[in-house]
Amino acid sequence: MGGVGKTELALRYAKQHEADYPGGICWLSARETNLAALIVQFAQLQMNLEVPQELGGKQLTLAQQVNWCWQNWQPPEGLALVVLDDVTDLGNYREFLPTANRFRVLITTRLRNLDTNIEEIPLDVLLPEEALQLLTALVGEKRVQREEETAKELCEWLGYLPLGLELVGRYIAKKPPNWTLAKMLERLKAQRLEDEAIDRHQLQQTLSTAQLGVKAAFELSWLDLHPMTQRVAQLLSLFAPNIFAWKSVESATKTLNWTASDAETANQQLYERHLIQWVEDTEDGYKIHPLIREFLKVKLATSEQVDELKRAFAETLIAIAKTIPNSPTQEFIKSVKNAIPHLAEVAQNLIDAVSDENLPWAFVGLSRFYEGQGLYALAQPWLEQCVSVVQLRLGDEHPDVATSFHNLATLYHSQGRYSEAEPLYIQALEIYEHRLGVNHPHTIISRKNLEGLRSVRGHRAKTGKLYLKRFR
Numbered sequence: 223m224g225g226v227g228k229t230e231l232a233l234r235y236a237k238q239h240e241a242d243y244p245g246g247i248c249w250l251s252a253r254e255t256n257l258a259a260l261i262v263q264f265a266q267l268q269m270n271l272e273v274p275q276e277l278g279g280k281q282l283t284l285a286q287q288v289n290w291c292w293q294n295w296q297p298p299e300g301l302a303l304v305v306l307d308d309v310t311d312l313g314n315y316r317e318f319l320p321t322a323n324r325f326r327v328l329i330t331t332r333l334r335n336l337d338t339n340i341e342e343i344p345l346d347v348l349l350p351e352e353a354l355q356l357l358t359a360l361v362g363e364k365r366v367q368r369e370e371e372t373a374k375e376l377c378e379w380l381g382y383l384p385l386g387l388e389l390v391g392r393y394i395a396k397k398p399p400n401w402t403l404a405k406m407l408e409r410l411k412a413q414r415l416e417d418e419a420i421d422r423h424q425l426q427q428t429l430s431t432a433q434l435g436v437k438a439a440f441e442l443s444w445l446d447l448h449p450m451t452q453r454v455a456q457l458l459s460l461f462a463p464n465i466f467a468w469k470s471v472e473s474a475t476k477t478l479n480w481t482a483s484d485a486e487t488a489n490q491q492l493y494e495r496h497l498i499q500w501v502e503d504t505e506d507g508y509k510i511h512p513l514i515r516e517f518l519k520v521k522l523a524t525s526e527q528v529d530e531l532k533r534a535f536a537e538t539l540i541a542i543a544k545t546i547p548n549s550p551t552q553e554f555i556k557s558v559k560n561a562i563p564h565l566a567e568v569a570q571n572l573i574d575a576v577s578d579e580n581l582p583w584a585f586v587g588l589s590r591f592y593e594g595q596g597l598y599a600l601a602q603p604w605l606e607q608c609v610s611v612v613q614l615r616l617g618d619e620h621p622d623v624a625t626s627f628h629n630l631a632t633l634y635h636s637q638g639r640y641s642e643a644e645p646l647y648i649q650a651l652e653i654y655e656h657r658l659g660v661n662h663p664h665t666i667i668s669r670k671n672l673e674g675l676r677s678v679r680g681h682r683a684k685t686g687k688l689y690l691k692r693f694r
Contacts, residue, residue: 223496223511224439225385226345228330229307235328236305245295245302245324252329253308253442258284258318265291285317292320301326310446312336332443334494347511353377353387360391361403369403376407381512386420386436393419414516440517443495450480454488455497456525458510459518460535460572462563468506470538470561477534478527507560532575539565540580543587550594562591569604573611581615582608582622586629598637605630621664624653628668635671640679647672 236247248268250260262284265271271294273287282290295302302325309315309331319327329340336342348356354377358366366373380386394406410417421435434442447455457474458466468489475485492498497514501507510518522528542561547554568576569584576584585608592601609626616622631646651672654665 223347223383223514224332224443225383225436225513226347226496227384228332228345230384231345232305232307232328232330236303239303242301243303243326244300245297246300247303247305249305249307251308252306252315253310257306257315258288261288261291261318265294269296271296288318292322292325295324300324303328306330308332309336332446332495334496347382348384348387350374350377350382353380353382356384356387357391360388361394365394365399365403372403372407376403376410379407379410379512380420383436383511383513385434385439386513389420389435415513415520436513437517437520440514443497444517444521446495447491448487450484451488451491452521453480453525453527453531454485455492455518456522456527457531457535458492458498459515459522460532460567461510461515462567463510463512463515464563465501465504465507465509465560466564467560468508470542470564473541474531474534474538477537478530529575532572536568536572536575536584537580539568540576540583540587543583546587546590546594548590548594550590555591555594558591562588569607578616582612582626585611585626589629589633593633598633602630602633605633619653619657621653621657624650624657624668625664627653628664628671632671635675640675644672644675644679647675 236249240247248261248264250257250264262273265273271291273291274282275287276282277286277290304320304325304327306315306327306329309329310333312329329336334342334344347353354366354373357373357377376390377387380390390406390410394401394403406419410419415421415437421437444452444455454471454475457471461470468485471489472482472485475482489498493500493508498508498510501509522531525531539561542558543565546558550558565584565587569588573581573584585604588604589601589608592598592604605626609623609630612620612626613623627646627650631643631650634640634643634646647668651665651668654662654668658665
């Protein structure tokens with residue numbers, strides 16, 4: 223991916239092994255440039271060669287001129303290293319590559335599986351301890367020791383990306399000793415990719431290979447994407463920073479009336495450019511680097527389809543919530559586990575994209591997931607939030623408000639918190655009787671649950687049957 227350190231690694235290799243290439247080292251920036259012209263220019267400027275325009279009375283093509291350069295390379299003997307930095311399409315360069323055994327070609331690229339004949343060295347972000355070491359080398363050991371936990375959190379926020387760590391480290395290093403890592407982290411969280419610490423505008427000429435800020439580095443990959451793939455990428459930014467199933471992406475694209483081939487092509491392009499990562503030991507699980515997710519959020523905010531994308535995403539997760547039964551099995555819990563963080567994202571940040579009809583479902587689905595595992599403390603906040611959200615949007619007398627009261631009361635009831643459950647049962651029953659009538663099934667069950675609770679509390683001499691029926 224952009225910013226992972228491909229150019230830096232190639233440069234370190236070239237410097238460290240300079241003696242292994244007595245034939246010289248040729249470094250060419252391959253992105254969106256005329257590679258043939260660069261090779262000819264290199265031969266002219268670095269080796270003082272007069273590259274012929276014609277031979278034997280015949281005009282030479284650019285490819286023939288390049289071939290002449292390889293044949294007349296100076297010095298004439300010894301291994302030579304040719305570095306092509308940031309290749310975007312090998313097909314455009316293939317005819318210009320040297321074929322003689324004396325040449326070694328080192329390519330950096332953002333693409334996976336560039337060619338089956340090329341030996342690949344895939345680069346990932348740093349391990350947490352490596353990221354901390356890099357940050358320490360940049361800002362100084364004293365600063366990190368003084369705020370070690372914050373330093374670790376800063377590395378995590380940057381997703382252990384070498385470029386992000388280097389830019390932030392260099393920025394902090396210029397600050398006075400009393401300028402804290404906590405302040406840097408707070409600023410990054412507030413300003414995200416717009417913060418000057420990781421923005422290209424603050425870059426100065428240094429010995430580092432970093433020439434772009436984080437946002438600008440990602441922009442290069444973004445520009446390579448098909449417009450429809452860009453839309454799918456914007457949709458991906460709505461997922462929580464957790465593993466997500468690609469089938470959920472496909473479901474959302476269907477809601478948007480996009481074709482199956484659109485989603486398939488997007489998957490291929492995003493994966494090929496390291497903008498998504500497949501998670502091993504999963505069938506179709508993927509994840510997104512946190513800074514790429516931030517970048518895609520910026521792109522989403524500028525999209526004319528932002529509201530449609532949010533609705534499609536919310537609808538997809540609500541559909542999953544509706545499948546969660548009152549008493550899910552362990553097997554079912556396992557099957558929906560990875561969807562839960564994204565359902566929580568809907569409940570917390572995208573509830574405005576949910577229709578009135580489906581409004582309670584995000585909260586109900588989350589509560590059922592946790593209650594099914596006996597995790598009542600984790601279920602409770604979702605049911606409490608459900609009451610406030612539904613009441614605020616639909617009004618005090620809506621049946622869904624009654625249902626929200628009833629479900630929360632049932633949770634309290636099952637925990638033995640009778641004094642908290644009873645007024646909620648009463649409120650639910652009053653709304654049901656008023657809006658649905660005294661003989662509606664919801665009204666009858668709500669009344670029986672209230673009677674059962676009062677029996678337990680001793681309000682009646684005769685113990686009633688305890689129903690504890692949930693709605694939705």
